[in-house]
Amino acid sequence: MRNAAVAATALLAALSLTACQSADDNADDRKKPSASAPSTSAPAAGSTEPAPDAKSPAADRTKQPTADAKPTPKGDGKAGGGSGPVTTACTDANTKVTVTKVSRPINHLLLTVTNTGSKACNAYHAPLLRFDDGQAATPIMDESKPQAVVTLAPRQSGYASILLASADGSGQNGGTAKTLAVIFAPRDGSGSIGAPHVLALPADTYTDDTAAVSYWQSDMSDALTY
Secondary structure, three states, X not given: OHHHHHHHHHHHHHHHHHHHHHXXXXXXXXXXOOOOOOOOOOOOOOOOOOOOOOXXXXXXXXXXXXXXXOOOOOOOOOHHHOOOXXXXXXXXXXXXXXXXXXXXXXXXXXXXXXXXXXXXXXXXXXXXXXXXXXXXXXXXXXXXXXXXXXXXXXXXXXXXXXXXXXXXXXXXXXXXXXXXXXXXXXXXXXXXEEEEEEEEXXXXXXEOOOOXXXXXXXXXXXXXXX
């Protein structure tokens, strides 16, 4: 009986030891990393990309201007980025003026102004005229005012007509004139600009107090309608 009890005790001790060793082996297995699990802290083998830097996000860097960036200057909304060429006034210094007698309309003279300069000039308003030594300028025909200022390119001509006397003979203080002074008006139409062109009139040029002059015109036929 005693031998049987000793044997049973020995068997129980062996079984207990085996169970403990099995439990320890399972615990060790759980501590080992799986061979198939990917690493989250290192790049894959053969990769050339560096690990991401949490302190320098790429999205923020793309929004920053570079050191060489310069602001775009604001334009003035004009073609060429600036004002256009300045056109000077026509005066005695950059023009030639001639006067001729015409058959139609009757009692008329034709003034022709030609740009002799190297730049365009504007023939503003109407020519200011004085016959002989007259003190008052010849009246201007308001109805002849053009829609735009007459601009003359180099060697280009403009025109104005001169009514010498009314066709019905209603004018007074008539007489024969020998010379005509032609003076240019400035842009604002106040006073005159430059020196006068003094022209010899065609022989027997008769004028009275109904005399008048048209505005400068770009076309000769337009000037002779007044």
